[in-house]
Amino acid sequence: MTNQPTAEETADVFGPNSMLHRLVNEARWGLAVTRATVLEAAHPQIGAALISNSTFVTHPWRRLRNTVMSTQRLLDPDRHVRSREAARLNRLHARISGTDPQGRGYDAMDAEARAWVVATLFESAVTMYRLSGESLDGPAVERLYTEFRTLLTLIEGDSDQLPATSQDFWHYYDDMIDHRLESTEAVRVILYRLFANVPAPPLLRGHPAVWAAGRAVAGPVAAAVTIASLPESFCRRVALPDLPGARALMHGAYLTAGLATRLLPDGWMHTSSFMSLLDPHHGDGAGPWADLRRKAGQAAAMLRLITPAPEEANQATRSADRFFTEVLDQTGDGYLAWPDLAAMAREVATRLDLEERDEERLYSAYAAWWGELRADLDADGDGRVTRREYAASAACLPSSGLVRIAEVLFDVTDVDDDQMIDVQEYQALFRTAFHRDLTGRGDSYSRGAFVRQFLSFMSGQQHSVAYTSLLS
Template structure:
């Protein structure tokens, strides 16, 4: 059911699947339990590209051929989901470990893949559809230890799917954000940083189109019940988009491989990846062309980073770019938990190390709450943070830095070598990072981390780790 011979493997790099995953995500977010968990804990608003990359990496691990990797990833996902629970605005409890909710998430991925093929004029044969369904049942079984929260057969699946759509889905806040706000405010991927006008223009055109196509592809009974708009001509546009995406399958395999495309989008110009040099050269040529255009037709200058290699952020920038990981305008525990989650994922930590990192961040949150939460509402607003910035770098943050060093230093030699550095930062050593012997010592690591997290420095290795979208 897994690996290169599976039906899922054939779809993973299919360009049509990008549209299918957006559709599946909307159907997931329309479930009240998933929607509440996304609003309270997810970084999909402030850091969508990072979230997308992590999701694709997780799916690759779960559907890959290596069973040990799959079991390890399933355990990591279960630990992650076990930390996500609370109540929604209507005081209804949610729990990311709820088996029925997890089954619905898997169901949306399967059904959206089937719908993707139908809308692009290539409906799946019954035998292929049944095989694909067994693979998604296997995916759920790898997480839950069993798959009986999904119907046993494909024939039984469709009445189950229709019932959930008709009885359980709602017009949730998370669903509305994905459909109507996320694409309108989608931050530029790292590869397009520095070209805000170009990105804003493309987003202004593509965002509403993607949203309209996604709405048109949702089940009609849910569209009516949720009051989603019906726009003349969008059904034709939707089918044309799926057909056009399907035609891109005939491009060279390397061009449409999901991992390659996402790597390119999230590639930082400062990376040591050979492709970064090509991108940097293209960016330089575009900037020269833009300067020439501005000479001919003067326009207001685009904002750029402050001069100097170690530019400083003001309090508002640092709060929005780094601290507010969930993008809700406040700093609270889910934001710090998101940092711990990202670091644990990058380093592929085992449970004891992951628990140490989360515990260090929890201690930091208690310290921050005690020092900064002046109105006692259980969270820290921008004005509270800006009034007491020096309190950010207290003993608990130093402990976070020390624990992060320890879990990155896999061999315990008190030095971070080139491989360990790449595992955390996904790039090679910076010229000014290494000490004698080509390693990164504890003191230097802790000092750099504290300088970054106290908001004093940008253009450090931590920017793409915690600040990039």
């Protein structure tokens, strides 16, 4: 029997006083989400879907922005906004299915897997509070659990896959860890590749030396803290190491985050404040972290003066390789395949919050282009295009499918249907991963001019800051 939440519970979950609403707006929630993501990735269905379809390794900051935006929509007080976002997520997940390397099928609409995502977020939230020095009492845990189950009902239609009470939840949780989770490739990628190779956030994108130096220290620390926070039974099951000193480091990180949340002025540890810290163009340039951003920029400028610029040998080949890596290979597996083009369509659809009809047109256009790419560039017929195959034919990239994509992109961006894309419409499409608006040239684009610009960029012939911000 479906356990639907009462009207009072639903109103509380989506109101400003709900525990979940407060939780997701705290910056320390990132600790819980990172931990939960590892547990999610150990589920064979989720792990296979992440490896084959997700851009979380190559474009983590874009994924962060989209996740924050989606969560805000799901918790919006307006029922229409919540329902629209739930429907969009379901359409997105309905397009993700396939077969893992062991020949087992996976489907992003699998009810058990979707419930496990919510379960890991709830358990990681409880763990975050405990490690931060704020253990929740029984009624608070039950209330938070009810809110998470209500969120699952919004997405899934019911919450039957999760136990009815928080007391019963822990038996379910232990059983999932002991009998359902695996040491998947996705777990290893998150812990040992994502942390070690995460690209620079917008603030430091122009200062690679600063980011490389910081990442060399922060990457291993983040991995150690995350592993030490995971359940011991899970670590044994997936053979994660118990590093010396990692537990003390983890406790220190969580306690520091908890103290900062409680003691620093309101707004300093808000999610939006940290997003503003990551991107100097987010907001109005003020806020509690503005001075820190300026000092980071000064330090980066100093390091750039003493760091030699890399040599640009073989410009033509380097340009094709770079375009392939930064734009076309969305999943970062070294190949161009349908999941890469689907990721582009997904990003545009998310950016513009498209209705189902327009979203379907966009995906169909990308599918048509993929058919052309396979026919023209896939020399060995293995269903994917290598960097070498692309570089050899980059100058004559198939164009009719690209024209179709550009036409659809123009239609969905031209919201007032006046056959011109004005400055506001241009900005809505080309804002970066952290809401920054690109002002463009200050004029309008006709359909022909827009199509030509898109084709020049997607064929690798012309660089575009706007399209690079959208797709890389």
